[in-house]
Each structure stands twice: as C-alpha cells, then as structure tokens.
C-alpha cells in the first residue's frame with residue numbers, strides 16, 4: 120500500500136479508492152504532489168513548473184536559483200520564516216526568541232498497521248488493515264524533530280495524519296501552533312463546506328465560495344462545540360449529494376480547534392487544521408514530546424454521500440471500540456423531558472412499567488438523582504444518591520427496571536462542580552480559575568481542573584463507586600458549559616497556555632480509565648445535546664446525544680448535518696411530547712417517530728400520559744424499529760434530500776443493509792403547499808439487477824384538514840428492479856397536511 124522510490128523521492132500511499140503522493144526533493148523538502156482517486160503509478164505527468172516569481176525568496180543554499188522558492192511549492196507541513204508567506208502548519212519559539220526553525224527530511228519508516236497516539240483517541244487498525252509511513256524531519260540546528268505520520272487503510276477512502284514534536288536538545292521551546300495536517304491544492308475551484316450552529320441548533324450546512332485570502336472556522340470554547348464542528352470539506356462547484364469531487368477533513372479531537380483556508384496569489388489553496396492556535400502555547404522541555412490530535416482525510420469522487428459514507432465507515436470500524444461497536448443499541452426512555460428534576464422512585468417505576476408495556480428496552484434516569492439537586496443550582500460534584508427522591512437508592516430503581524425486563528441507565532456530569540456542593544467547599548482549588556479575577560458561571564456551574572491528577576482520580580473514583588453500587592447498564596456523560604478563565608492553579612505560570620489542551624487530555628485519561636473499567640456499560644456522550652459531537656468522544660463512547668432540540672422538524676436539519684460526518688448509529692434521537700419543549704411546534708407522532716428511527720431510537724416524554732391510541736401507535740413504531748434496526752443502525756446511509764437545499768421543506772433519507780438485502784426509505788415534507796409538484800424519489804446504492812419487494816409502508820397521516828383529492832396508492836406487495844427504482848424512481852403520494860412523514864421498507868427478492 121505504501122511505496123517509496125528513492126530515485127524520484129516519491130512516496131505513494133495507495134489502495135483501491137485513493138492515492139496520496141508526496142515527494143522528497145533536494146533531500147530536504149517534503150512536497151505534496153497528489154491526493155485523489157487511486158492512480159496505479161505516479162510518474163509525474165504534471166511536473167512542477169519552475170518559474171521565477173518576484174518577491175518569492177530563495178533559501179540560502181539556492182540564492183542563485185531564482186525559480187526555487189518555498190513560497191510557491193506545494194508543501195506537506197509548511198513552516199514560516201524561509202520565504203513561504205502562506206499559513207504555516209506550526210510555529211515554535213526558541214529560547215533566543217526567534218520563531219524561525221528549519222526542518223529538513225532526516226529519515227522515514229514504513230510499517231504494517233497503525234500505532235496508537237499517546238494519550239489521544241485515534242483510529243486503530245490491525246497489521247493487515249493498514250500501513251503507516253512515518254517521516255522524521257530535523258531542525259538544521261539539530262535539537263528539534265518533527266515526525267509526520269500517514270496511515271492508509273486497506274478498505275477505507277481515508278488517510279489518517281498527525282504530527283509529533285520532539286525536543287531532543289537542551290533548551291526549552293514554546294510550541295505556538297501545531298496543526299494536525301496541512302494540505303496544498305493546485306487550484307481554488309472549490310466551495311468551502313462546514314457545519315455551524317448553536318445550542319439546540321447544531322450542525323447546519325454552510326457552503327460558501329472559497330475566497331482569496333484567508334477564511335477560518337473554529338472553536339475557542341475549550342470544546343469542539345455546538346457552534347462549529349471540527350470538520351471541513353472542500354467541494355468542487357456543482358457537487359451534489361451523489362456526484363462531484365469532495366475533500367473532507369475531520370479531527371479526532373474534542374477540544375477547541377481551527378480550520379483555516381488560504382487562497383494565495385497564484386490561485387493555489389492551503390488548508391490547515393488542528394488544535395486552535397489562539398492562546399495555545401505548549402512548553403516543550405528537553406526530552407519532552409507533543410503529539411497533535413489525528414486528522415482523518417477523506418476523498419470522495421461520489422459527492423457528499425460518498426464522503427459521509429467513508430467517514431461513517433471509518434468511525435464505525437476504526438474509531439468506536441468495545442462491546443457496543445457492532446451491537447444493536449437499545450430503545451430507551453429518558454425521564455428528562457418527562458419529569459425534569461421533579462421525580463421520585465414511584466414516578467420512575469411508573470415510567471418503567473409503561474416502558475416495558477410498550478416494548479422499550481432501557482430506562483434512563485437523567486439529571487437530579489444526587490446530592491440535593493432539585494434544580495440546576497447545586498450538587499454537581501457530589502455523586503451521592505438522593506434517598507429522599509429514591510428511597511431504595513439507585514439499586515432500588517435499577518433492580519426494579521431490571522425486574523420489568525428493562526436495562527437501567529444513569530446521567531452524570533463529572534467534569535463540572537457547583538459552588539453549592541460539598542466538593543467545592545472541600546476543594547475550591549480544583550476549579551479552573553484565574554487568581555484575582557472572579558470566575559464566570561455557566562448554568563450556575565464551574566469547571567473542574569482536569570489537568571490535575573487528583574481531580575482525575577476523584578472523578579474516576581466517584582463515578583466508579585456509583586457504577587459499582589447498582590446494576591447500571593448505560594451512562595449518559597454530560598458537559599453543560601464551556602471553559603472560561605482557563606487557568607490551572609496547579610500549572611506554573613509559563614505553562615498556562617497549555618491549560619485548555621491539558622483539560623481535554625485529562626478528560627481523555629478519565630474516559631479511558633472509566634470505559635475500560637466498565638466494559639459492559641453502554642456510554643452516550645452529551646454536551647447540552649450535541650456540543651461535543653466529534654470523533655474523539657466516539658472513541659470512548661459509541662453514541663452521542665445529538666441535540667437538546669427534540670422537535671422533529673429541527674431534527675431533520677440537525678441529523679442531516681450531523682450525518683455529513685457521523686453515522687446514524689452514533690446519533691441519539693428521541694420522540695418527545697407536543698407542543699415541543701424547545702420550539703412549541705406540534706408535529707405528528709409518526710413524523711417524530713420516523714425521524715427518531717434514523718438514529719438511536721428512544722422516547723423522552725411522559726409515556727404514562729399518552730392516550731391508548733397513541734400507545735398503540737408507539738407499539739407499532741417500536742415493533743417496526745426492532746425489525747429494521749440492523750439496517751437503520753449499521754446499514755449504509757444516504758441523504759437523498761436535505762433541508763439545506765431547495766426550499767428546505769423536504770428531507771429524504773435512505774438506508775441499505777450491510778448485505779444489501781434490505782432497504783429503508785424515509786421521506787418528510789414539513790409544510791403542505793398548494794400547487795405542489797409531485798415528488799419523485801430516486802433511490803440509490805441498490806443492485807440494479809436485483810428485484811426489491813415493497814414490504815413496509817407507513818403512509819403519511821393527515822394531521823390537519825383533509826381536502827380529499829388524491830387517494831394514496833400503496834406499493835406494498837409490488838416488486839421493482841433496482842434499476843427502475845434508481846433511474847425512474849418512485850412517486851410519493853401527495854397528501855395535504857403539514858409534518859407528513861413516510862417510511863417504506865424493501866426486501867431484495
């Protein structure tokens with residue numbers, strides 16, 4: 120998979136899907152030569168043209184070679200200071216104050232498999248699944264080194280990259296920027312696609328022209344955030360969901376990040392991505408190393424769906440670990456929107472009774488079970504059960520859920536501390552805080568200093584002892600504010616620029632210890648919904664609560680956007696009550712259910728108050744989900760229509776089972792419209808020669824006035840070949856109602 124040609128200096132990473140080519144020139148410099156569709160052999164049909172460019176300087180050794188300048192070369196991991204004026208991938212300040220360094224090639228190594236990254240989540244692979252190239256660069260003064268690592272996987276359209284900085288000298292240096300990757304493209308005929316949002320409004324697609332000069336999106340919040348996602352795609356203009364060249368980048372990192380693009384004077388494009396360099400200052404003492412997070416690079420010739428499927432596949436097969444990696448996820452009921460803080464054992468047991476009766480599988484007890492927490496003012500940090508609410512403790516509710524055939528799950532928010540808590544009274548120094556400046560609050564809470572070993576130990580012990588105290592099958596791990604006054608009383612002054620990065624490393628150390636200690640537990644991460652939905656968290660916890668917004672209409676865009684990078688099985692999705700608690704909207708139960716079935720399905724409302732008719736519908740939905748679950752959770756996912764295109768009124772999602780035998784199609788039309796066109800859905804990813812029988816059909820139900828008109832003609836029982844379904848498509852029966860949602864199931868004959 121990886122070859123090196125000494126005569127040309129060409130490194131070629133290749134599998135059936137992609138090629139990635141870099142070149143060592145003049146024995147010193149690493150140039151980027153190609154990334155895209157697989158090429159059998161790179162012979163350099165597009166040699167770099169040496170042109171004398173004014174104001175593009177020459178390195179000292181090439182003073183008289185005016186056509187040679189780092190300023191115009193496509194570079195693998197560029198520095199700043201020797202004539203390349205574009206965005207650098209790294210900046211280091213040396214003891215004498217200079218930020219000039221000069222790294223040249225020293226050696227390389229190609230090995231089977233993929234090494235782990237110390238202290239960080241990263242894609243993993245067996246020796247026959249991947250090959251890794253490590254290139255060592257050395258500063259010409261001799262005391263600093265950088266190792267660039269590139270992994271190509273046998274089966275994935277993905278290249279994984281990271282960089283490691285090593286101080287082998289005698290003086291400390293400050294790392295002021297350390298990108299996970301840099302990428303130079305020969306042109307700028309691209310659009311820039313990223314995911315933006317806010318709390319309860321995560322991951323909408325933003326697609327804008329790539330502009331000359333610099334563009335950036337990122338987070339300065341100490342977490343990957345609701346506001347921007349650690350992801351960027353460059354797409355050729357005209358790219359659709361199913362066609363066009365896409366270059367996608369996703370960081371395996373849960374802290375703050377930045378993606379910068381720069382289109383420079385000669386029309387080339389540089390992309391830099393990694394930990395946000397804003398305020399970043401990592402002191403590298405002699406003998407110390409700094410490891411950047413990993414970046415996953417996907418090339419897709421098949422539009423956005425192609426990119427998403429490559430990301431989904433690598434996340435499912437090489438990021439998520441443990442018992443639930445390939446295990447079906449249970450249908451849950453969560454008490455948060457059902458009761459908020461106002462619950463006791465009796466209410467929870469009633470919920471359990473009803474859940475068992477409806478065929479649900481997991482009862483989750485959310486916030487409010489510990490300390491004296493009856494609102495969000497207190498008790499974070501005091502992970503001791505409140506026996507006023509739960510008379511027989513956690514064991515009581517857990518066992519009572521089990522006795523009804525349900526699993527039992529519990530909420531935690533371990534990274535936080537309330538000022539009104541025994542923990543804070545005992546350890547005020549455990550909070551991130553700047554001396555002499557009052558700390559800012561978010562949801563009345565402060566943030567624990569996870570850079571401290573004793574805080575990490577406390578969290579592992581406090582959470583662990585609760586998990587040992589009762590039969591707990593599932594944990595929801597929440598994080599409800601971002602960092603402020605990010606200063607650690609435990610770090611020396613000159614290392615404060617490391618605090619936000621060390622916070623995330625501390626979190627990872629905690630998550631590793633807890634998830635390894637409790638391998639049977641299903642963990643779901645959460646940050647006020649999807650405020651930390653990233654591949655880093657998925658390495659520890661195989662699913663994430665997608666958003667605090669449970670409104671089905673909002674969820675169409677939230678889940679469509681999230682699916683750009685993450686598979687449906689990573690997304691928690693629940694049916695909630697109407698009027699919806701976040702936006703007040705009244706949607707049909709069917710729309711809420713079908714939308715939630717496109718994720719880890721569950722309910723989050725007081726199911727005991729549903730009418731008999733509603734319960735009958737829930738039973739039908741639950742039974743259907745159980746039947747389709749392997750396809751919905753582990754099949755290939757396709758966006759056919761998203762709210763980001765057209766009028767934003769329609770969404771269609773399709774799933775194909777791993778063996779290709781089962782297909783599920785969902786269609787949502789948010790608002791009824793007069794004179795509406797008849798919608799044709801062209802399926803995708805089918806075997807054109809296979810015959811598919813329509814076996815399932817949930818037709819849209821009228822929630823508003825029935826104007827009569829067309830009668831629905833069900834296709835159930837009929838069979839069609841894949842080519843007809845893909846090329847001619849199927850018409851959706853028109854219905855005059857808002858919030859229409861349909862689901863079809865197909866079985867290959």
Ligand code: DGJ
Pocket residue numbers: 455485486530597599645646647648664666667
């Ligand atoms: C935010 C989460 O996203 C909610 O689902 C819920 O767990 C609350 N926190 C509880 O405080």
